[in-house]
Amino acid sequence: LEKLVESGMTQLVLDLRGNGGGIMDAAVEIADEFLSGDKLITYTEGAHKKKEEYRCRRNGMFEEGKLVVLADEGTASASEILIGALQDWDRATIVGRRTFGKGLVQEQFNLSNRGALRLTVSRYYTPLGRSIQRAYATGNEKYFSEVQNSGFHSDSATVDTTGKKFKTASGKTLYEGGGIAPDVWVASDTSSISYAMAYMYGNRLVNQFTYRYPTRFPALFNIYKTPEAFRQQYSIDENAIQYFNQQILKDSMNTSTLTPSEMKFLMNSMKTGIARQLWRNEGYYRVQNAGDEAVLKALDILRNL
Template sequence: MSPETRKNLLAAATYAAVLFVGLLLGQSFVEQDSKNTSGILPSVLVDKSGKLQRLVQVINDRYVDVVGIDTLQDFAIKQVLSHLDPHSTYMPPRLAKALGEELNGSFDGIGLEYYRLRDTLMITALTPNGPSEKAGVKIGDKLIGVDDRPISGVNMKEHEVAAIVRGKRGTVVNLWINRNGADLAEPFKVVRDKIVVSSIDAAYIIDTAVAYIKIKRFGAETASDFRKNLNRMKQYGVNKLIVDLRENGGGYLRAATALASEFFKEKELIVYTQGAHEPRTEYYSKGGGVFEKGMLAILIDERSASASEIVAGAVQDLDRGIVVGRRSFGKGLVQDQYDFDDGSAVNLSIARYYTPSGRSIQKSYKDGLEKYFNEINRRYISGELMQDEGKGVLDTSLLKGMLYHTSSGRPIYGGGGIMPDIYVPIDTLGANSFYKKVLKANLINDYVYSNLVATAPDFSIDHFLSDYSLPRNTYTDFVETARSQGIEVNNREAEVARKLIELDMKALIARFFFGSEAYFKMKNDSDHMLARAVEALKR
């Protein structure tokens, strides 16, 4: 392509970008957990003469080179959004659909999960009584073909596999399976159906009267899932609760307020939102929550964001419970989703949210997107995440003019995430260079699924969690496998990381045979942050 052609394309993209500024800024406000499907409103375009629309049409009809208008428009939208805030983003159709399904908690499919083991997809989980399980598919089977398309050995991307496996409810898909090393002669005929995915990863009683609930996202059914699980445990006398929001990146605003409402009596302010074009909107608890009374702890870390921070902020501001962990991500912007006819969408920030005390926990993004998203890495470098409680863990720049108080008068800070009441640094024992290398290479998963799940344990989940030991010489063989795959091995580092890696192995085996909850039970048994929360609640 000649320099002149590049120049012309750039000019065309610039004009298209201006066009889409008008489109984006002209949209009306809809709450975060709904979608604006009214389409584009020509009357709100800043260019009333129609020149910009005509330009796009002229480029399409007369330009010297073939230009994909859809591509040009996508480029223009991304360029516009890149000059706004870090969370105003464009989503192509596939991503927009996947996000919607994830947050709504259901999709039409066949009810299985898989892991790419070398060039084959190994089935690692099945929806209980779901389409695949009903058809006879088993955990540990290898998926080698779908209908008339081979899957094994063709390096098909994850979204490509999902696209051919999922489909309209009631339709049939043929799954070709390799079981125990042999290709089965006939495919399993699986009838697609609605697959419901809970936003709760684990819910169980840790010990007498202390319940634990792990929430992975804030979707349409989160509050309902939470109530069902907690009510089940309350019948055993639970009066203390730990809600784990670590690594929970958020979701729907109303899902966060609905969950928080379960902890407060009626008409407590949970959060309010406000933007340049949005009046202050307040969200209050409804009363009748499933855990209005009882001792409460919220677990957060540096990857807890948005809706997670709304819940933690309300609990902290109103002195409803204790927040345990590390400073949260710091995302205090509310997005609204605007759909385009082709299935793509824009998530546009339309307001900031504020905790009951008036805190905005949004961290600064004035230095650009790269520094904004790498801020967590700087916490590692500065030592914040590894420091002990009360020893300068909070960046002093966050304390200037950001002081607030809880309802009882305790000092709290805004402008850079939620700072926990009890700070628990990262447990660095074992998480050394060798551990990070094998994680990056997915070697722990590869090794477990290749070597440790061929035979199901012949005892119960409780027995497994309390007494299971890895086969003799497993770790020695694992280290040699790492070395054979080009990972530099320092024997001392490998030995220091041994306990952590073996725990990860046992947790993966537990999930493979007993499900997600067993995975978290195994991991939580050695979790220092959880132990601090239990200790605090018992005090």
């Protein structure tokens, strides 16, 4: 972040999709980089635990620039603390899908037999007082199935208005319950899921191709000096598809069985995978983001802020 700010960055897309969180203190410190003054970031409170607040303590590196945060059902725990704070303070536009809803605080008690007992003692709340935790009274099966399916159901883009209502300083209405709902919804793409696709990806056939192809034909890729040049100029052609089909013949697979949308998805995966082999994450994200609906939506929002 420091390097980006020093280079003159005025707009930022923060991608927290699939980020399962981690240490709460890290989330608080990151939020402090985007929020000004002594704003409340989060607080914990339980039936037998007093309220404990966590606030901004210093000047942040990016308190005024335009900010969009990407989230989905894999965004959980500390990541939800960060997103909730930015949304409550109208600091960022949240794009994507509803987050996981993991907002419980556990305390560990050591036992005499060298074991330990962890008890849930309180919950995490956003600055406005929204509980992050999703309801779990209906049992584990429903609890986890809700998350697995949230990105695929059409009603996942419907705001649950049954929860407690909150208002931000700008007048935006937010609701409590089931994680953090985004401000702008981007549905999950289910058009590319089939047995053939599941087999190819589940058995790492695509990964094997993206490793072998540039290694087998280095001259095809030596002409691209930067990830951006590769993104703009290179396309998966018939030769690449033919090579892939030769590699997967032993698995009785062939791309001729795929639908046009599946082929588009596959070819994009091939290109992003090759970019990762050549330039690591810099290449991967440069290519991947160019066709990412959530990223494209975020860029559109930034242009209109």
